[in-house]
Amino acid sequence: MTKYQLFSEELKEHIRQQIWRSGEKIPSVRASSQQTGYGTATVLQAYQLLESEGWLIAKPQSGYFVAPNIQALTTVPPQSTQAPVRINDLLFDVFQRTKDSDIVPFSSAFPDSSLFPQQELVRSLSSASRKMDNRSALTHLPPGNHDLRRIIAQRYVQQGLHVGPDDIVITSGGLDALNLSLQFATQPGDYVAVESTTFYGALQAIERLKLIPVEIKASADGGLDLNDLAEKLSTYPIKACWLMTNVQHPLGYTLSQARKQALVDMLRQHQVFLVEDDVYAELYFSAKKPVPAKVYDQQDQVLLCGSFSKCLSPGFRIGWVVAGKHSKAIQKQQFLSTISSSVPVQLGISHYLLHGGYDNHLRKLRSTLQDRKSAMIHAIRRYFPDSTTVTDPAGGYFLWLTFPAPFDSHAFYEQALEKRIAVAPGTLFNSRQDDLRHIRLNYSYEMNEENLIALSTLGQLAKACLSDSSNQQNDCSVK
Structure with missing residues (x-):
């Protein structure tokens, strides 16, 4: 789809x-x-296209107007209940409907808050x-507090x-770092490679920036398919990749060092930026912390994005980009959006990192999450259908069920919400939204009696859902 077609759809x-x-x-x-960043020729083409399709009318010396009979074009026919749900619509629904304190929050994007050193x-x-x-307020404008950057x-x-x-x-925050990096590396209408199952924030950013996603095969057991990436790089004019090489969300895999180096080498040959989403870097279960792909970058083609939101405090919203020679350009992007992150929070986290025992906290956090x-995996294998497949990730706090x-x-x-239990539907993590077989569960919460009962209920619900599906019914309710 061309730029003027993208703008016309908007x-x-x-x-x-x-x-x-x-x-x-x-x-x-x-x-x-001026408002959108599109060239005047692109905007004019979009207006002319909409005029030819009956959406707009042009009046000499006056400009373009919405057609008087536009209701006929904007009437949306009823959709089947089986139609794919747009990511933003579903994501908003998931977040809005799981705010209540009496809902078991297995859909949450953040770890159990009791695991953080709040005091x-x-x-x-x-x-x-x-x-x-x-x-x-002035001295901590982008690039941010010097002591905090020095500690990182x-x-x-x-x-x-x-x-x-x-x-x-x-x-x-980390999402701000990722968005700024992607915006720096692309222009509207560019192609961006993402994993076939990926973080919904990447899909939102691609939609918002008017980019075109190119899915790269990925699986929980095989990781990112580098052969498929090589083929797509040769087929499409890809300008950037948004990928997770450590504790991929939601599949949980971590690429080996050899595959990370091969990835960076491949992107260097094609002159493609890598926006490396490494926000789960501290939540590993291996004996040694896995290195980011950025380690193998010699030309600053990897924009490494990190965050304290997943391992220290979601509410403080502090992230960063390791941008190298592109640091000034990222700062300019930041001035056009958020200007800077909170100065008191930057100072507070810097103080904690120097005096608060951050590494001791991380060791306890990783140990608790692993337990x-x-x-949760034990409970799933006990209560869910035998045909259920569940990942066993080497980090993070999510399970991917198939x-x-x-x-x-x-x-x-x-049906789970009716039982006051929230789960994340797998279609949030796929741009095509045509595979309904998956859910994501947050396992960071203590397996107390309430949560164990909730998993038992989900297991019964899954059995009912599979049974009803085999009978070509649409109700997954637990009898």
């Missing part, structure tokens, strides 16, 4: 949502170009805030990745 959606109503004048070609962080934040001066650099150097504080840009993973076809994870999700 305008159609705005008209469907009645942002622009019948008879109203839409922004001029020049104004739309120590509050003390560090309070101590750092008292030392702030009137110029702190120290931790990378210990892994063999030689970066300095000036190579690092502090961001408002809770084993407990059921035999036919299985409807959307119906399962709805």
Whole structure:
């Protein structure tokens, strides 16, 4: 799809949502170009296309207006209940409907908050805030607090990745780091490679930036298929890849060092950026911390993104990009969006890293998560259908469950909510949304009586769902 076609589809959606109503004048070609970043020629082509399709009418010396009879074009026919659900719609629904405190939060994107050193962080934040001066808001603008960047650099150097504080840009969380990196590496209409099962944030960013996803085969047992990536790089004009090489979410695999090096070498040959999502880097269960693919990067083609949200505090929203020679460009992108991350939080986390026993916390966190993973896998094997496949990841806090076809994870999700249990449907993690056999579960919560009963209920529900599917029924309810 060309750039002007992408923009025309966006305008159609705005008209469907009645942002622009019948008879109203839409922004001029020049104004739309300035607002969206598209060239004036692209905007004009989009307007002319919509005019030919009956969405717009052109009035000499006045501009373009929404057609008076637009209702006929914007009427959406009823959809089958089996139609794919758009990622943003489903994601919003999952988050909105699982806020209640009485719902078992197996769908949560964050670890159990009781695992974090909340009191120590509050003390560090309070101590750092008292030392702030009137110029702190200016001195901690991008690239961010120097001490925090220096500590992050120290931790990378210990892994063999030689970066300095000036190579690092502090961001408002890991997702902000990833979005800024992808926006730097691409233009609207570019092709971006992602795993076939990937973090929904990547799919959201691709949609928002008007990019075109190219799926690369990936599986929990085989990891990223480098042969498929090589084929896609030769077939499509891919400009960037958004990939996770350590503790991939949601499949859980970690690539070997040899495969990481092969990945970087392949992308270097094709002059393709790698946006490396490494936000689960500290949540590994192996004896040694796995290195990022960035270690093998000699030309700053890997933008390494990290975060404290998964291992220290989700609410503090501090992430970073190791951008090297592209640091200034990332900072400019940041000025156009979030400007900078919270100054008090930067100071508070820096204080905690220096004085709060961060590595001791991480050791306890990893040990607890590993125990809770084993407990949930044991419960799944006890209560769920024998045909259920469950991953055994070497890090993180998610399990990926696969059921035999036919299985409807959307119906399962709805029925689980009726039992006050939240799960994440697998279609959140796939741009095609045509495989309904998967769900994701968060195993970071203690396997107490309530959660054990919830897993037992989910197991009964899964059995009912498979039984009803085999009878060509749509109800997965537990009798």
